[in-house]
Amino acid sequence: MTDPEGLAPADPLDPGGAVGVYVHWPYCARICPYCDFNVVRDSGRTLEQTALIEAIIADLYAQARRIGPRPLASIFLGGGTPSLMPPEAVARVIAAIQDAFVVSGPVEITLEANPTDAEAAHFSALAAAGINRLSLGVQSLDDAALKFLGRNHDGAEARRAISLAARSFTRLSIDLIYARPDQTVADWTQELEGAVDLGFEHISPYQLTINPGTAFGRAEARGTLVLPDEDGAADLYETTQGVLEQAGFDAYEVSNHARGVTARSAHNLHVWRGGDYLGLGPGAHGRLTLDGHRTATVGHRAIRDYVAGVAAGTPWSEQEPMDATGAAEERILLGLRTVEGVASTVFQALSLSPDDGPMADLIDEGFLRLEKGRVVATPRGRPVLDAVLGRLLT
Incomplete structure (x- = not known):
């Protein structure tokens, strides 16, 4: 699994x-x-x-x-x-x-x-x-x-x-x-x-x-x-x-x-793996790589505003390029929810190491484990994942 x-x-x-x-x-x-x-x-x-x-x-x-x-x-x-x-x-x-x-x-x-x-x-x-x-x-x-x-x-x-x-x-x-x-x-x-x-x-x-x-x-x-x-x-x-x-x-x-x-x-x-996806429709969220940056997009929420925005070439109410830290945090928040986990290299952008600090503590306590170059939430960690993520990303 x-x-x-x-x-x-x-x-x-x-x-x-x-x-x-x-x-x-x-x-x-x-x-x-x-x-x-x-x-x-x-x-x-x-x-x-x-x-x-x-x-x-x-x-x-x-x-x-x-x-x-x-x-x-x-x-x-x-x-x-x-x-x-x-x-x-x-x-x-x-x-x-x-x-x-x-x-x-x-x-x-x-x-x-x-x-x-x-x-x-x-x-x-x-x-x-x-x-x-x-x-x-x-x-x-x-x-x-x-x-x-x-x-x-x-x-x-x-x-x-x-x-x-x-x-x-x-x-x-x-x-x-x-x-x-x-x-x-x-x-x-x-x-x-x-x-x-x-x-x-x-x-x-x-x-x-x-x-x-x-x-x-x-x-x-x-x-x-x-x-x-x-x-x-x-x-x-x-x-x-x-x-x-x-x-x-x-x-x-x-x-x-x-x-x-x-x-x-x-x-x-x-x-969950961090792939690009378009968000189409009122209030739809998307994640796109634009000008080399992971970018969060949100369509106008009101239907008439979205329709008018598309016609004007401005369908998004929000377009926010994410820095390396923000992109890594999102990747971890989503990826640790899955049995695949997250590549250990992603944590380096947040200066997190399995050898010391909160990541090492969570591994020692049995909430996370290293597996084939990935960090995975254990059966013990998944029910309390919000708390695990809080300790990792605070």
Whole structure:
């Protein structure tokens, strides 16, 4: 599980290497109470959506011209709810991306979807449009939990959508949310085992986190929402690892589990390894090598501002070149989440050494280990990775 050989990690970052493409579709049928993404309600916005599709394609070609001809690593349509995007528009965007970059073999093309009956009706059309990997935001299979999470589907609807998805896609992933109020280990075990039985090759279980400004954030501030304490959350995390490992899943990243190397998300791995990727759409983040510098980009958040910005040649609200320290810190923050870890040479930019200082201490304490020229978080270190990173990067 920990051998990165053959996976071609992008260490050090190669400015001439492959590029991934992330497309942000901001529309949702309903805004979930835990969501702090850049999203809006999908109602009566047909003209706006048409303009946004044209802007995304124009932005794509402009960014592609700027960075030059590059091999295409992956495509990921996220949001929001990109399964609400008209399939013909999805096909146009995919065709444009493949036209803008060099495609020399099969490319993973992922789309996020919600398991409602209305969206499931489009699955076959989305597959025909070019999507070859579907990520279903089921979040739970329990009706009471789904109601609490503000989802617009129930467990039966989710199972129908999963059945339909399996007819059109051989590669399926499911998102689940745990560490909910009053959730027990027994409840989570049963729910997780039920999800495993549905046949997914990839499962992404996320602990429920509360962000200020969301409905759940306001409820927590009022004291009406209380999540499991640290020990309770740790028990649920360990349960997640145990159940999925027993079912044949590798925890190749802190919150991502796959049945074998080929089931891993190519797009996410490209990002975690430090590869370049375009961010297209309102509020989309990107990382590009521009003028020799790793550069963080963020699209204008408001849809009309993004559309106008693309037309004016200024799609980004932020364009920040990263110095060597910032680029190394980001590489470590992302890479230590994976079983591949990070090349030990990356730590030199931060004057971190396995022979002394905080890095040596974390190795001695069993939170990190050296493996084939890479630094990897151990099973002991991964559950407390935020604290490990805090000690490394402070």
